Amino acid sequence: xxxxxxxxxxxxxxxxxxxxxxxxxxxxxxxxxxxxxxxxxxxxxxxxxxxxxxxxxxxxxxxxxxxxxxxxxxxxxxxxxxxxxxxxxxxxxxxxxxxxxxxxxxxxxxxxxxxxxxxxxxxxxxxxxxxxxxxxxxxxxxxxxxxxxxxxxxxxxxxxxxxxxxxxxxxxxxxxxxxxxxxxxxxxxxxxxxxxxxxxxxxxxxxxxxxxxxxxxxxxxxxxxxxxxxxxxxxxxxxxxxxxxxxxxxxxxxxxxxxxxxxxxxxxxxxxxxxxxxxxxxxxxxxxxxxxxxxxxxxxxxxxxxxxxxxxxxxxxxxxxxxxxxxxxxxxxxxxxxxxxxxxxxxxxxxxxxxxxxxxxxxxxxxxxxxxxxxxxxxxxxxxxxxxxxxxxxxxxxxx
Amino acid sequence: xxxxxxxxxxxxxxxxxxxxxxxxxxxxxxxxxxxxxxxxxxxxxxxxxxxxxxxxxxxxxxxxxxxxxxxxxxxxxxxxxxxxxxxxxxxxxxxxxxxxxxxxxxxxxxxxxxxxxxxxxxxxxxxxxxxxxxxxxxxxxxxxxxxxxxxxxxxxxxxxxxxxxxxxxxxxxxxxxxxxxxxxxxxxxxxxxxxxxxxxxxxxxxxxxxxxxxxxxxxxxxxxxxxxxxxxxxxxxxxxxxxxxxxxxxxxxxxxxxxxxxxxxxxxxxxxxxxxxxxxxxxxxxxxxxxxxxxxxxxxxxxxxxxxxxxxxxx
Numbered sequence: 001x002x003x004x005x006x007x008x009x010x011x012x013x014x015x016x017x018x019x020x021x022x023x024x025x026x027x028x029x030x031x032x033x034x035x036x037x038x039x040x041x042x043x044x045x046x047x048x049x050x051x052x053x054x055x056x057x058x059x060x061x062x063x064x065x066x067x068x069x070x071x072x073x074x075x076x077x078x079x080x081x082x083x084x085x086x087x088x089x090x091x092x093x094x095x096x097x098x099x100x101x102x103x104x105x106x107x108x109x110x111x112x113x114x115x116x117x118x119x120x121x122x123x124x125x126x127x128x129x130x131x132x133x134x135x136x137x138x139x140x141x142x143x144x145x146x147x148x149x150x151x152x153x154x155x156x157x158x159x160x161x162x163x164x165x166x167x168x169x170x171x172x173x174x175x176x177x178x179x180x181x182x183x184x185x186x187x188x189x190x191x192x193x194x195x196x197x198x199x200x201x202x203x204x205x206x207x208x209x210x211x212x213x214x215x216x217x218x219x220x221x222x223x224x225x226x227x228x229x230x231x232x233x234x235x236x237x238x239x240x241x242x243x244x245x246x247x248x249x250x251x252x253x254x255x256x257x258x259x260x261x262x263x264x265x266x267x268x269x270x271x272x273x274x275x276x277x278x279x280x281x282x283x284x285x286x287x288x289x290x291x292x293x294x295x296x297x298x299x300x301x302x303x304x305x306x307x308x309x310x311x312x313x314x315x316x317x318x319x320x321x322x323x324x325x326x327x328x329x330x331x332x333x334x335x336x337x338x339x340x341x342x343x344x345x346x347x348x349x350x351x352x353x354x355x356x357x358x359x360x361x362x363x364x365x366x367x368x369x370x371x372x373x374x375x376x377x378x379x380x381x382x383x384x385x386x387x388x389x390x391x392x393x394x395x396x397x398x399x400x
Numbered sequence: 401x402x403x404x405x406x407x408x409x410x411x412x413x414x415x416x417x418x419x420x421x422x423x424x425x426x427x428x429x430x431x432x433x434x435x436x437x438x439x440x441x442x443x444x445x446x447x448x449x450x451x452x453x454x455x456x457x458x459x460x461x462x463x464x465x466x467x468x469x470x471x472x473x474x475x476x477x478x479x480x481x482x483x484x485x486x487x488x489x490x491x492x493x494x495x496x497x498x499x500x501x502x503x504x505x506x507x508x509x510x511x512x513x514x515x516x517x518x519x520x521x522x523x524x525x526x527x528x529x530x531x532x533x534x535x536x537x538x539x540x541x542x543x544x545x546x547x548x549x550x551x552x553x554x555x556x557x558x559x560x561x562x563x564x565x566x567x568x569x570x571x572x573x574x575x576x577x578x579x580x581x582x583x584x585x586x587x588x589x590x591x592x593x594x595x596x597x598x599x600x601x602x603x604x605x606x607x608x609x610x611x612x613x614x615x616x617x618x619x620x621x622x623x624x625x626x627x628x629x630x631x632x633x634x635x636x637x638x639x640x641x642x643x644x645x646x647x648x649x650x651x652x653x654x655x656x657x658x659x660x661x662x663x664x665x666x667x668x669x670x671x672x673x674x675x676x677x678x679x680x681x682x683x684x685x686x687x688x689x690x691x692x693x694x695x696x697x698x699x700x701x702x703x704x705x706x707x708x709x710x711x712x713x714x715x
Contacts, residue, residue: 030487033480059487061479064520068476071469071517075444075480078467081488083480097470207465207481208494210440215460217468219452228457 007254009187016179019147019186020086020112020172021046023154025056026194027110030081033061033072038124039176040088040114047086066091070098070109077107078216080206082158084109088176089116089130096134102169103138104232105216108161109169111139112154115277115328116176117364125365126176128276129329131305132338138232140170140239141306143276148186149303150174152256155189158198159246165238167204175278177365189254197253236307243304260309262301263316265291269298271380272317272354274343275326276302279361279368283326286373297377302339310346317343318352322384324376326396328362336360336393355389361396372396401599407435411463418461419453423627425591425617425634426450426533430504433531434464436598437605439498442467442481446474446505446514449540450533472513475521475530478503482526500605501528507548508538510614511572522581522610529604529611532574533591535619543622547572550642551694552687553675555622560678565687570694578612579648585611587647591618592634596645596656603647616643624674636669641699652709655702666695 014022021043024032032051034044051060061076063069069085076083087095092113102109117123118130131141142157144150150172157170174180189197205214220228244259251257262280265287266272273283280301290297300316300323302309317323327337335341340358347353359376362368376396383389413434420427426449434441442465445451451468454461469477482501488494503521505514510532518530537555538544545558549567554560558567578586584607587600597615604611616634620627637643641663645656667688670676679688 030491030493031480031483033483057487057491059483059490061483061524063476063479064516064523068473068479068517068520071473071476072480072483074469075467075477075482076484076487077480079442079481079484079488080494081484083484098473101469207442207467208485208488208499210442210465210497210499213463213465215455215462215466218455218457218460219468220457224457 007189007193009189009254011185011187013183014147014151014186015181015183016144016147016150016174017042017114017181018046019151020154020174021050022188023151024084024112025050026155026189026191027082027084027158027198028056028195029058029084031059031061031073031076031083032085033063033069033076033083034085035063035066035069035087035091037066037088037091039116039180040086040091040112042180043086043112066094067098070095070102073109074098074102074105074107077102077109078105079208080203082201084111086112088114089118092130092134093118096137099134099137099139099169101217104228106167106232106235107169108167110154110157110161111169111171113171113173114176114180115173123364124176126178127328127363127365131171131173132329135306135338138168138236139306140168140243140304142170142172142304143302144172144174144179145278145280145301147174147179147182147184148256150179151186151188152250152258155194155198156246156250156258160239160243162201163242166235166242168232168235168239173277178278239307240309258303259312260304261312261316262303264299264301266298266300266316266320268296270296270321270384271323271377272298272300272320273324273326273373273376274300274302274339276305276339277328279326279328282368282370283373286370286377289370290374290377295377295381297380305339308342308346313343313346314350317347317354318350320354322380323354323356324380325356325358327358327360330360330363340393355383357383357389357391358393359396360393366397368397401602402436404594407432407594407598410435413463415461415463417459419456420449421620421627423618423620423625423630424449425535425615425619425630428591428630429531429533429597429615429617432594432597433502433601436601437500439500439605441500441502444469444474444478444481444501444503446509447471448506448509450504450506452540471509473517474503474505474509475514475518478528479521479524479526482528501526502531503528504531504533506540507532507534507536508546511547511574519581522578522583522612525609527608527610529601529613532614533617534614535617535622536571537619537622539619539622548574551691552679554678555675565678565684574614575612575648579651581610582651583610583612584650585647587613588643589613589645590616590634590638590643592631593645600647622675625672629672633669633672636664636672639664640666640669640695642666642669642695644699644702646702646706653702653705654709655706666692
């Protein structure tokens with residue numbers, strides 16, 4: 001084995017928002033159009049100071065709404081620019097109309113997005129209801145466990161989104177306040193290495209070629225619409241292997257490898273929790289503690305929710321006896337959370353599958369602690385060999 | 401300013417084959433607008449009749465780069481295209497070709513759903529021209545009332561009924577709203593006057609920064625008018641002073657055409673349009689009189705603004 005890190009990285013203290021702004025500085029997009037929203041405000045705000053200090057060449061478009069933020073970003077990308085924006089919650093939902101258009105036009109826009117509960121009631125703290133609301137918009141969705149991952153994921157998202165086989169927009173999320181405002185020690189690449197890693201962007205088509213004018217965003221009726229949706233669908237499928245490759249390559253270069261999902265101590269595990277985002281960090285501590293007591297427990301973190309890692313999940317779950325899917329949002333479908341229903345759907349045709357229960361937790365920023373997670377592992381241990389799983393969907397940490 | 405002969409000799413950049421109705425106002429507007437611009441130009445269009453009729457895949461009427469995003473955001477989208485151009489020219493990624501940028505929308509996409517996006521783009525000072533083709537209702541979805549629909553016009557969402565005489569509210573004054581943005585150039589013109597329209601586009605193109613032109617356009621279906629009357633109907637709107645030709649350069653108002661003793665009663669213009677036919681039924685004389693009073697008052701106000709600025713002289 002050779003040493004994993006030949007590149008000498010800088011060790012710095014950064015919040016999640018600062019880490020993402022730092023990644024954006026190194027990406028140096030041609031255009032950033034953004035609008036403030038708690039808890040994502042700082043990303044564009046910090047980036048604005050980079051613009052003011054001449055640290056980037058970016059044209060900063062300080063728009064009057066998130067709808068215009070994504071609209072202007074789309075316009076810039078259609079003009080052949082590398083363009084970015086950032087948002088959260090209500091801002092993301094205001095962008096929702098434009099998100100599928102970005103995907104359909106195959107514009108590789110990367111957007112840091114800070115998970116925050118959607119109104120109402122209005123709330124500014126973390127849950128995943130905003131990101132889940134936009135889960136079928138044709139954007140790649142990468143969830144970060146901490147500030148380090150937030151930084152790494154933004155850099156990788158550029159490589160993924162701009163890959164010719166993908167050419168789709170990508171969201172990189174952090175958990176509001178928990179990651180966005182939590183200070184951590186992280187490693188960042190030196191600027192030269194980061195810029196070399198990211199590389200130059202050359203769009204396939206540009207509005208700014210008047211000698212070869214193109215019409216973008218045509219009306220597309222019964223004769224063609226369906227055929228034009230297929231390449232978008234195929235690109236999302238193709239993204240899986242590209243995300244894996246980019247994550248592996250990042251690991252080889254910089255010592256931190258990534259995949260669609262992360263399996264934590266699952267090799268001989270019988271019970272596991274599936275979760276996204278910052279809760280994975282807390283759950284890993286619980287797994288470690290229970291492992292010292294001899295319990296065969298593990299954790300599966302879904303890093304990439306779109307494209308949904310069906311193959312990896314079904315393979316990872318095939319050896320488990322009982323699984324609790326943690327959802328930080330409820331689908332309001334009268335059944336459970338979005339991660340739960342998608343995991344169940346993925347497993348339906350598998351010969352080997354565990355018992356599955358669902359926990360909705362942490363809505364509106366409600367804290368989740370190690371004792372609650374430990375209690376879930378205890379329940380998994382008690383149902384793993386029984387016929388009756390009890391309540392399929394439960395709500396964790398809510399007052400009755 | 402280009403002569404008709406010069407304009408006619410230029411390459412057509414907005415070409416036929418589109419599916420607009422006969423007598424529709426906007427094809428004329430965009431054909432003339434693009435003829436009036438000699439520099440490279442990119443156009444961003446809002447959802448609406450024009451976008452739908454001119455870009456049905458796999459065809460396009462646009463021989464210039466054309467982008468459609470959604471209904472309410474052509475100004476914001478265009479501002480992104482312009483920002484990309486400025487940024488990439490500045491960083492040396494592309495060469496400076498004096499590219500010009502046009503965003504357009506109908507009155508629905510401009511007066512109403514797109515007003516915020518337009519306001520933001522104008523305030524931010526992007527180097528772009530916004531053109532609103534105003535036919536006074538949501539014609540694309542089937543003649544629903546808009547903020548641009550004139551008082552007492554018949555529309556499908558403010559229909560003439562037993563107790564209601566059509567739209568009860570006055571039309572917004574969009575040009576004045578844009579003047580309030582302190583942009584260097586705002587103008588009002590019509591689809592039926594090639595010279596006034598192309599002069600204004602040329603003037604707008606000679607100015608850096610955000611520019612706005614609102615163009616009165618016919619919709620034979622929504623106005624219930626004859627398709628051969630596009631020029632006549634828009635000119636009569638000027639002659640009755642419902643839609644004066646004027647421009648506002650750096651905040652200074654200037655009327656481009658004053659009909660003076662050729663000013664016609666607004667009823668002459670209204671009676672050619674089926675959307676106003678109920679106004680000519682016995683018992684509705686007061687409604688007609690109300691419109692006339694409103695038009696006269698607005699015209700006097702506009703003249704007063706122009707007089708005020710002309711007396712100030714050139715600063």
